Amino acid sequence: MTVRDPTPVPEHPSLEEVYEATPFSEAFWTYVNYIILNIFGWFRDFLRRTRIENRKGSAEYNPSGFVPLYQSYESFYTRNVYQRIADCFNRPIGGVPGGKLDLMERVTEDYNWSFNFTGNKITTINLGSYNYLGFANNNGPIADNVIESIKENGLATASSTQEFGNLKQHRKLESLVAQFLGTEDAIAFGMGFATNALNISSLCGKGCLILSDELNHTSLVLGARLSGAVIKVYKHNDMKHLERLLRDSIVSGQPRTHRPWQKILIIVEGVYSMEGSLCKLPELIELKKKYRAYLYLDEAHSIGAMGSRGRGVVDYWKCDVNDVDVLMGTFTKSFAAAGGYIAGKKELIDHIRINSHACAYAISMSPPVVEQIISVLNLLIDDDETREGRKRINQLAWNTRYFRQRLSKMGFIVYGHPHSPVVPALLYSPSKIAAFNREMLKRGVSVVTVGFPATPLVLGRVRFCLSASHTKEMLDDVLKYAEEVGDLLNMRQSKLNPKKPFHETELIAH
Amino acid sequence: MTLNDHPTFLRHKLSYTYKNCHWKTMLSYIRRFFKFIHWLYLQYLLNTALYMLEPWERLLFSTLLFAILSTALYSALVFLPHHVRSMIQFYS
Numbered sequence: 001m002t003v004r005d006p007t008p009v010p011e012h013p014s015l016e017e018v019y020e021a022t023p024f025s026e027a028f029w030t031y032v033n034y035i036i037l038n039i040f041g042w043f044r045d046f047l048r049r050t051r052i053e054n055r056k057g058s059a060e061y062n063p064s065g066f067v068p069l070y071q072s073y074e075s076f077y078t079r080n081v082y083q084r085i086a087d088c089f090n091r092p093i094g095g096v097p098g099g100k101l102d103l104m105e106r107v108t109e110d111y112n113w114s115f116n117f118t119g120n121k122i123t124t125i126n127l128g129s130y131n132y133l134g135f136a137n138n139n140g141p142i143a144d145n146v147i148e149s150i151k152e153n154g155l156a157t158a159s160s161t162q163e164f165g166n167l168k169q170h171r172k173l174e175s176l177v178a179q180f181l182g183t184e185d186a187i188a189f190g191m192g193f194a195t196n197a198l199n200i201s202s203l204c205g206k207g208c209l210i211l212s213d214e215l216n217h218t219s220l221v222l223g224a225r226l227s228g229a230v231i232k233v234y235k236h237n238d239m240k241h242l243e244r245l246l247r248d249s250i251v252s253g254q255p256r257t258h259r260p261w262q263k264i265l266i267i268v269e270g271v272y273s274m275e276g277s278l279c280k281l282p283e284l285i286e287l288k289k290k291y292r293a294y295l296y297l298d299e300a301h302s303i304g305a306m307g308s309r310g311r312g313v314v315d316y317w318k319c320d321v322n323d324v325d326v327l328m329g330t331f332t333k334s335f336a337a338a339g340g341y342i343a344g345k346k347e348l349i350d351h352i353r354i355n356s357h358a359c360a361y362a363i364s365m366s367p368p369v370v371e372q373i374i375s376v377l378n379l380l381i382d383d384d385e386t387r388e389g390r391k392r393i394n395q396l397a398w399n400t401r402y403f404r405q406r407l408s409k410m411g412f413i414v415y416g417h418p419h420s421p422v423v424p425a426l427l428y429s430p431s432k433i434a435a436f437n438r439e440m441l442k443r444g445v446s447v448v449t450v451g452f453p454a455t456p457l458v459l460g461r462v463r464f465c466l467s468a469s470h471t472k473e474m475l476d477d478v479l480k481y482a483e484e485v486g487d488l489l490n491m492r493q494s495k496l497n498p499k500k501p502f503h504e505t506e507l508i509a510h
Numbered sequence: 511m512t513l514n515d516h517p518t519f520l521r522h523k524l525s526y527t528y529k530n531c532h533w534k535t536m537l538s539y540i541r542r543f544f545k546f547i548h549w550l551y552l553q554y555l556l557n558t559a560l561y562m563l564e565p566w567e568r569l570l571f572s573t574l575l576f577a578i579l580s581t582a583l584y585s586a587l588v589f590l591p592h593h594v595r596s597m598i599q600f601y602s
Contacts, residue, residue, distance in 0.1 A: 029556075029557040029558075032557065032558060032559070033557070033558070033559040034559075036558055036559045036560075036571070037559050037562070040563060040567055040571075081562075084562045084563070085562055111564050429556070429557075429559075430559070430562065431555070431556045431557075431559050431560075431561040431562050432556055434561065434562060435552075435556060435561055488549070488552065489552075489556065490553060
């Protein structure tokens, strides 16, 4: 991977997040799409039920007296909308998903119900992996460290953290994470999803209040529900709504008894992966101090990727780490490993070590994975500008600013903060997301396109995930192909940034 | 069936009517026109979700749509002049 210091990119004129309104024609045609898909769905279901056509998907017999196994509209949607474009999702890969990715080529004879491999591999530029710092490769000094650690420590600890699963390596990892983030202590778990789902219940219980953002990840929602606290949801990044909810809740107290709340926990994410937006951390900290609440910050996508030193949104907004009570993150994205961590004051981490479900029952992290994270952290803690860690962080920041500015100048409607490495460009209707995916694959770029139910019904999108392993030439190629495909699909309809051809969107540094 | 399937036919036909330096741009205009028609067809497929449906479903839907639109157009052409005339008579 060649990491070089490229020409400077001018700063975006305003660092506000802009969410352009949906063009009326796109909304209209998206609804027409869904109506026609529904009509044909009913027609095909009728054919399948009367056995005129073979039933290919799974179906249940619905015996009387039993609760149905599948939710009926969800399975209707899966059969009649998702399955028609299933060749765009869940593609098997044939190699390491780094900057370039090998996809196994598939053909289908019965319209995406079943696939056969042709045996070929398609090499594509990979814009679908959360490989923010480009550490996803299977050879190199880090991979050698990992192999050494398998020889020393084995493949699995086969024991939970509170029993025999806490090795010297785990303690080293935890102290390195604490040093990286600037907190007193940290604790690491084997699964990022489980870190959220299992630990919120050791922080909150009955009699507590959880205020969570509208667009929080499923793991946070599950963790909040498992804890048994009262949950109130505020509109995405809307600090006024949050303040109003805080004031109303504190004044009225717990639901029936009106006693004061035992604790109030505000749960936010650093970077929201579907919108590409950042949380407003300075305002959140101010609110939390004013109303004496606690803040839980989930930095799954922002650790390593945001901030001038790669330390996450706290570093980006230049806030004090001690102001955020619970810092959570995952090692899946920037560190090219698996697992999650929680960092904060020593009392908090000691309490979690004793009381968390994950520490008592879940198997601790696998040693080679721990070694991978330790090697990456050693690179990132190093503050020297000429070393690998800082170079990658700078390359990612450059890639982000470059790609976002050129993409929005070309006329695409792009959501999110100008500095976030997740770039969603809106496509609105399900047929367009399938078309975009297939056309980009023909040109050698693999992207992730998402529709309902991961996004709202009308707002299907393509989500580009940038990485430090993308060079300027790769990004230029991707932008040129996006221009072609955008014209083919008539998607360059931004009114705020009227469309310009690719060569006119050249960024000139001042 | 594209233009490229009949190269000799086209060159033959055009060499009688146009000079040599004109037929190349003529060809590119025709090619662009066909590309535009293909683009319009793609927009029709994308906007009505026919892009995701199987070929027989596309045929079914397009036939129905064509039948409805042609019936409406025919009725308009046959009945509108008479209706408009009688409305003008009624209101004047």
